[in-house]
């Protein structure tokens with residue numbers, strides 16, 4: 001049996017996967033198409049190129065979920081974090097990175113490892129045998145995208161994300177909002193109360209439309225609009241088409257009765273839908289948007305019930321190739337239909353440099369363990385790594401699956417702690433303490449080997 005691990009895509013995820021597998025003693029071949037074949041965002045032929053911002057976001061491992069992910073990757077000997085730390089730029093509590101020396105250092109370290117080789121060239125098909133990790137990212141080449149779509153069914157592979165903002169449930173004012181599906185539809189009580197509704201009167205609606213029209217927006221990249229415009233318009237574009245458009249679209253006030261004011265008919269209603277099995281996250285239905293992040297927070301806080309909302313992630317629309325992982329991948333990130341193939345990084349439906357590298361780290365370890373015939377327990381759900389992989393491979397709603405950043409809404413609640421804003425510091429500290437213990441235990445069960453290649 002061929003004991004080589006092939007990794008397609010030498011970005012954040014592929015580079016980290018290669019490092020982890022190589023350090024476990026497995027021979028790794030990285031197949032990277034750049035610089036032979038380019039993308040609209042990459043500029044170089046280096047591995048782990050950062051395509052846009054140079055930030056790994058918060059480095060606070062006690063109060064921030066992405067900072068916790070940094071901690072977990074450092075603890076696992078992650079190459080991306082080691083090189084980010086070595087090329088750190090001053091940025092307050094954030095981890096900003098000097099991008100070119102960072103990418104060069106990742107490339108040099110991988111090329112220098114005796115178990116790693118890098119082959120330049122585009123892979124266009126899913127192979128029938130051998131162990132493979134596909135980590136081709138949001139800009140997966142067109143031919144490979146078509147091949148994945150053929151294998152998975154075209155509805156299971158998206159080429160654009162259209163992300164509606166996601167709110168932490170415990171920051172929604174339920175004295176204003178209420179749970180009800182339109183016309184009380186559904187066979188079970190859970191279905192009849194599947195939506196969370198925020199009512200607006202005429203003045204609130206008009207002010208909201210004014211704010212949407214005035215908000216700062218981001219521009220589309222060339223070629224980004226074509227497929228996406230068929231399906232899901234950004235709310236600000238709907239508002240531009242007519243002041244009443246939203247009231248006849250995602251904000252229509254029909255089939256709903258506000259139990260707080262049963263005699264008052266709402267002029268418009270914003271609906272939110274549960275986004276994860278834990279019920280800690282709710283997405284605002286139909287609210288995909290290209291508004292800038294600062295504008296989104298102020299505009300969405302005008303919605304009655306969301307005045308104090310905290311957002312697990314804000315909305316966006318981008319060119320982004322990603323799988324419907326909850327239906328396609330098993331808990332080990334293998335394609336259910338072809339278990340010799342794993343996926344990692346942004347293509348699995350996580351979003352961001354750090355999250356992508358984290359999923360690469362897990363995929364690299366899990367694939368290497370499989371090649372070496374070692375049993376590795378599932379990553380613990382209480383760690384940031386485990387919370388993220390659990391979300392994409394099962395916890396998320398498959399029907400509405402959109403890419404996700406790591407956030408505390410993905411974590412199981414810690415018993416006995418206060419909800420809401422007041423208890424937040426204690427709660428986050430409890431999450432991160434619990435995560436660190438769980439992650440350290442898991443790592444102790446699957447140490448890096450550093451032995452000779454198999």
Ligand SMILES: Cc1cc2nc3c(=O)[nH]c(=O)nc-3n(C[C@H](O)[C@H](O)[C@H](O)COP(=O)(O)OP(=O)(O)OC[C@H]3O[C@@H](n4cnc5c(N)ncnc54)[C@H](O)[C@@H]3O)c2cc1C
Pocket residue numbers: 008009010011012013014031032033034039041042048049051052053054055121122123124135136137138139140141144319344345346347351352353354356357
């Ligand atoms: C325009 C844009 C801006 C972004 N800005 C940010 C940002 O500011 N901050 C942030 O955190 N995230 C940002 N992202 C998301 C970012 O791309 C990911 O967070 C991260 O790079 C994903 O890591 P990855 O390893 O999954 O993919 P990538 O880092 O993109 O790596 C994938 C690699 O696969 C290669 N590849 C693709 N197809 C093939 C093929 N068929 N054969 C061989 N190789 C192939 C590519 O050349 C690439 O090197 C942005 C994405 C885009 C598209």
